[in-house]
Amino acid sequence: MAEASRLRTRALVPGLLGAALSLLAGAQSWWRARGEGVSVAFSGTETTAGLSQALGVVALAAWLLVLVLRTRGRRVVGVLTVVTGAAIATLGGLRRQPNAATVRAGVREVSLADQFALVGSVWPYVYAVAGLLVLTAGLLVTLTAGRWPQRSDRFTRAAATARVTAEDDPAEVWRAQDAGLDPTTEPDVRDEDIRDTMDEDHPTRQGPPT
Structure with missing residues (x-):
């Protein structure tokens, strides 16, 4: 019974940590438009049109489901979590830039300057690491769900x-x-x-x- 609880903890801790980290990193500044008298930040949510936050929400919801489902349901959610974690890691690793229209609109709100450059931050990489945590935890759930303690125990x-x-x-x-x-x-x-x-x-x- 103790071993089963340890298996569950080993999957849940990195999974929940990765989901929370993805939500945090997705809300941070991924890119910043800088020029003479201009410094406008663009979060991961703006840069990815909301996809970064949506994937984080899916990852968090998956871990809440894992806590109440039985073995077969856990395995299904585990596979979906692996896919979600891979998508998070890929999205962060690509470091997608905001489109030109979004950048110009953001700059125009604070300045009339036409000369600026986009400077990246470390947060996309943090987002990618969060995705790897979610992916790893999803694999652990898929492989060990049958040995987790059941609610009826x-x-x-x-x-x-x-x-x-x-x-x-x-x-x-x-x-x-x-x-x-x-x-x-x-x-x-x-x-x-x-x-x-x-x-x-x-x-x-x-x-x-x-």
């Missing part, structure tokens, strides 16, 4: 604990002995037999005479 353990507690309850043992049962030899039928015996002996639980 904790309910099974709780039920087993409740049975053990009931069997070890001294009051239950005394009631079994009063009913003429040996609790050490008939643990499986003890509770049912006690209830039947008590129903027969208790006058208020007897049915009307026939």
Whole structure:
């Protein structure tokens, strides 16, 4: 059980980190138009027409789904996460520049200068690294989903604990002995037999005479 939890943690931590990092990096300045008296920033969202943020949202949503799905669903989401991570890494690695119309419109908002140059930042590379984290985590999910702890496991353990507690309850043992049962030899039928015996002996639980 501990090993299964470790496998899940190894996939979730880089996956969630990569998704959060992609959202952060996508919102930062990827390019800056600089000239005489001009310095206009263009974020990854503007540069990619919103695609950088959309991929980050998909990656984050995928990890939230992984937490509630079973093995088959986790594997499907894991494959989709691999594709999403590859797309994020590719988009960041390409360092796509904003189109000329967007740059001119941004510059015109602050200056009438016609001479400027685009200068890149490190954030596209950070975005690409986030994509690699998402991709790696998606592979881990796909390969290890079958060994993750299932949601039903904790309910099974709780039920087993409740049975053990009931069997070890001294009051239950005394009631079994009063009913003429040996609790050490008939643990499986003890509770049912006690209830039947008590129903027969208790006058208020007897049915009307026939």
